[in-house]
Amino acid sequence: MTTQTAWPENAIARYLTVGGATIDLTHDTLQADDTEPNVSIVHCGGCLAYSSSEWRxxxxxxxxxxxxxxxxxxxxxxxxxxxxxxxxxPA
Ligand SMILES: [Zn+2]
Structure with a gap:
């Protein structure tokens, strides 16, 4: 079951798609030299679609x-x- 796969360390929330893939919500940095998280990202593990929203x-x-x-x-x-x-x- 895909719901049994380990959560990424930084995942805040996870959604299960009708296809059985997972979508993880994480906080990340926009720029490589940003020191604090400043963007929320969701990423679908099934089709690789994603969406992001900048905190500022x-x-x-x-x-x-x-x-x-x-x-x-x-x-x-x-x-x-x-x-x-x-x-x-499958891995
Ligand atoms: Zn998808």
Whole structure:
């Protein structure tokens, strides 16, 4: 079962697609020399589609924007998981 595969160390959330692949939500850096995470990324392990959201575009008086960026990519992941029928190639 793909749901039994180990989560990446930095995965925050995981979605299971109808095809049986997983979509992982991670925080990453935009530039190689960025020292702190500043972007939320979801990546489909079935078809390799992905979506990202920069925190600074969502920053407001309540925070650095990570929560809103997470929310944006979670919506993408949920929607993609409902339609993606690609399956990952067995290791
Ligand atoms: Zn996919």
């Amino acid at each position: 575009l969502h920053a407001d008086q309540w925070g650095d924007g990570s929560n809103w960026a997470d929310e944006a990519v979670r919506r993408w992941a949920q929607s993609h998981a409902e339609t993606c029928r690609a399956i990952p190639k």
